Amino acid sequence: MIGILVILAVSWLLLHFFEKQNILVLGLQPVTKRIKQFSIGFLLSAILCVFVQYLEAFLKSSNWVLHENVSGGIVLKSFWWDFRSVLTEELIFRGALLYILLNRMGSGRGILISAIAFGIYHWFSFGVLGNVMAMILVFIGTGLMGYAWAWAFAKTKSIMLPLGLHLGWNFIHNTIFSKGPLGDLVLISEGGEALTDWLSLLNFVSGLIIVPLLIFLYVRYFVEEEVE
Numbered sequence: 001m002i003g004i005l006v007i008l009a010v011s012w013l014l015l016h017f018f019e020k021q022n023i024l025v026l027g028l029q030p031v032t033k034r035i036k037q038f039s040i041g042f043l044l045s046a047i048l049c050v051f052v053q054y055l056e057a058f059l060k061s062s063n064w065v066l067h068e069n070v071s072g073g074i075v076l077k078s079f080w081w082d083f084r085s086v087l088t089e090e091l092i093f094r095g096a097l098l099y100i101l102l103n104r105m106g107s108g109r110g111i112l113i114s115a116i117a118f119g120i121y122h123w124f125s126f127g128v129l130g131n132v133m134a135m136i137l138v139f140i141g142t143g144l145m146g147y148a149w150a151w152a153f154a155k156t157k158s159i160m161l162p163l164g165l166h167l168g169w170n171f172i173h174n175t176i177f178s179k180g181p182l183g184d185l186v187l188i189s190e191g192g193e194a195l196t197d198w199l200s201l202l203n204f205v206s207g208l209i210i211v212p213l214l215i216f217l218y219v220r221y222f223v224e225e226e227v228e
Contacts (some may be wrong), residue, residue: 004088010097027158034160041152041164042171044218049172052207053179059202062192064177078175078185086167089189093118093146094136094153094162102154111150117145118146141208145169148215155219160197165215 009022015021028034057064095116100109119139128134149162174180178188 002087004084004091007088007091007095011091014096014100020098023096025099027153027156028070029158034158037156037158037161038164041166042168043162043164045165045168046172048211048214049169049177051198052211053173054098055178057189057205060189060192060194063190064187064188067178067186067188069184074185075175078180078182079171082171082174082180082183083167086163089118089121090149090159090163090166093121094150094159096142098150098153105188107154108150111154113148114150115143115147118150119143120155126162128178137204141204144209144212145215148212148219151216152223154221161223166168169211 009143012023015023015025019025049207053064056062098114100108101113104110105113119142122138122142123135124139126134128138149165152161153159170180174182174185176186178184178186203223
């Protein structure tokens with residue numbers, strides 16, 4: 001939590017120095033509207049993540065079963081971990097720096113720079129640096145998702161929609177389907193077989209290409225562009 005407070009303080013200083021603005025320029029108001037944007041983003045990403053996980057189970061002929069040791073406390077603790085990690089990344093990649101980039105370089109270049117930085121960052125957070133194929137796949141998947149979330153920020157003039165989109169994906173992926181660094185949590189995969197090359201490619205495309213494209217379509221056609 002101290003790290004988030006430090007990022008907020010640095011963000012405030014950057015906004016004040018470069019744009020003569022404060023942290024509220026990241027779109028925290030009006031509160032009701034921002035909560036609605038956050039909730040829609042969370043639900044959309046959650047649904048897409050559930051679809052991807054059950055597609056993988058179908059392709060592998062496996063099943064998702066409830067973990068016998070799961071509890072409400074464990075879920076809340078994991079949600080809090082997901083929230084802190086997502087908020088940290090959003091403040092860095094869809095916060096003050098993106099706001100400044102959009103104002104100084106325009107939406108096209110600002111969004112692209114943010115997406116590239118987000119993809120490169122995940123080489124380190126996923127621990128794939130040096131594995132060329134893994135680096136390419138991680139860059140494509142996280143870069144496309146980062147582009148979609150940055151575009152959501154640019155259109156809404158708020159961090160709340162990308163925050164919801166990001167948290168919805170991470171919480172379902174990490175906590176509900178136990179795919180994160182915290183280990184087995186709510187659901188665990190049981191049975192099944194390893195995917196063949198073609199099925200593995202299909203699974204990759206669905207999770208790391210189709211999902212960002214669907215979010216692109218949502219942002220393009222259903223998110224109203226706001227003006228400051």
